[in-house]
């Protein structure tokens with residue numbers, strides 16, 4: 001097998017809540033490979049979001065190593081992590097997290113803007129992505145004018161803007177009705193078919209059946225890691 | 230090879246363009262978000278608006294007043310010392326007398342003493358001022374007739390408009406010639422040139438040899454009241470009293486030294502030799518010393534203080550001192566109002582940062598560096614304070630304009646005051662925006678994303 005696109009090695013994450021130390025991840029190790037479609041499952045509070053945040057370079061492990069695309073990112077500074085988030089990671093959140101005063105195209109352009117792409121380029125990319133997620137006729141709309149499913153599609157388009165290495169999604173269908181939910185999952189399936197690496201946190205077995213690999217966490221460790229076919 | 234060099238030289242340029250582009254787009258973003266909360270932005274910016282506006286307006290008024298005052302003083306001549314006769318306060322015991330002659334003021338002897346004993350004095354110009362009607366046929370003007378010497382116009386920076394002033398010969402020969410002050414020619418000679426015309430004062434006729442340019446100094450510096458009981462003479466278009474100049478010798482021989490006046494039913498007469506003496510000091514550095522010597526000399530020779538000494542140079546220095554104090558006070562007011570305005574802006578920006586925590590988290594997750602967040606909020610704050618400053622400058626320029634239009638008060642807007650006020654208001658944005666911006670940038674992205 002190829003070398004992993006992302007490798008988490010004996011990662012611990014501790015939070016100090018008042019005087020109590022909470023250990024969200026307790027020496028977790030897992031490898032991810034290019035082109036995989038992975039779902040992460042587990043009971044609430046087992047550390048799924050914490051893991052995703054570390055994978056997305058939003059947070060740093062207390063100890064352990066995280067190697068992304070061959071680069072050890074656990075030692076990078078804040079600016080370097082920002083650049084990695086902007087270029088190699090695409091986030092999709094449960095609550096869409098669109099910027100309310102920007103319209104669809106402008107929201108999709110945000111990651112491009114921070115990479116210094118000139119406006120005429122980023123505008124063209126944003127249009128193309130909006131079309132790809134089926135929002136041709138909503139490009140100038142503000143988030144509050146869109147349904148939840150449409151908003152999440154904007155978020156997916158935005159996650160694709162800088163053509164990232166991995167797309168991380170934390171319960172992307174958690175706020176959606178089943179129709180819009182399967183809509184979004186359809187988009188993810190399509191992306192994976194085109195070769196994108198997807199890591200998705202979900203509570204739903206139905207959702208996780210679409211993925212080629214399911215990782216179950218318990219108390220900050222990998223409980224089970226199974227590949228289908 | 231050619232293409233190689235041109236590509237190399239383009240690299241630093243491109244870097245610069247990207248940065249300018251980023252600032253431009255961040256400004257666009259800032260304007261958008263200020264516009265989104267336009268009422269709040271307006272209210273927040275008002276502190277700066279009023280601060281800047283009041284400072285510019287007050288500065289313009291202050292500059293106008295002091296410019297006018299300094300111009301008047303300068304026109305009197307900074308090398309000059311002017312002594313005027315002043316009627317001393319009357320004794321109570323003598324006020325019962327119905328008719329009496331009051332004798333006061335400067336004398337020819339004073340002039341001689343000053344001329345002979347003070348070496349720093351260059352020229353001494355005595356003059357008499359008599360109020361009388363001047364006639365040409367049936368045209369009449371109530372005016373101040375000033376008997377003086379040929380160097381008067383030069384000494385007072387007051388210039389001849391048409392014709393000429395009288396000469397030493399005309400003075401010595403005691404000729405009846407006269408020079409008309411501003412506005413008189415039109416009144417007395419409405420149809421033809423006043424030059425070589427003849428005017429009448431009481432029983433004497435005078436030939437007009439010239440006219441003077443307008444002069445505004447006497448109007449507000451207070452002309453020596455030769456007729457304190459009555460209202461001053463008629464005034465011309467510039468608001469100055471009508472004046473006519475004749476040789477001092479003529480004034481002395483035609484009018485004598487006795488002035489009779491009627492006041493509320495009683496007659497009184499005054500005897501004044503000279504109403505005004507203008508002294509020119511050779512060197513400007515000697516002015517203050519000469520002033521003290523003259524004051525001592527007059528004190529020694531006059532029983533009462535029946536004169537006043539006006540030193541334009543001293544007045545100028547006082548005016549400058551007053552202006553300096555005014556500017557300091559104004560500066561303090563400006564500083565306080567900008568401080569208050571700045572604190573208001575900081576307060577709102579802190580609230581904005583908290584309100585937009587989620588947005589900050591999103592931007593950080595999508596690749597924004599700390600400095601991008603700092604730039605975004607700093608630019609927004611500077612835009613807010615600078616637009617406040619801009620509105621303030623506009624109002625601050627409009628107010629003096631309307632004051633000049635409607636209150637007839639001279640105002641003077643110096644170029645630097647709006648520029649300075651505007652740049653300071655932009656600076657206020659930087660100073661008071663940096664803390665909220667840093668706070669925004671230092672948020673933990675994960676925490677910020679979880680914020681509701």
Ligand SMILES: Nc1ncnc2c1ncn2[C@@H]1O[C@H](COP(=O)(O)OP(=O)(O)O)[C@@H](O)[C@H]1O
Nearest residue numbers: 015017022024043044045046047048049050051
């Ligand atoms: N910022 C934090 N401060 C303190 N404790 C935290 C923080 N984030 C997460 N935790 C704790 O870490 C554990 C794992 O949280 P999380 O990764 O969010 O779980 P989930 O699997 O439900 O997404 C939980 O016990 C949670 O309370």
Ligand SMILES: [Mg+2]
Nearest residue numbers: 048049050170
């Ligand atoms: Mg979670």
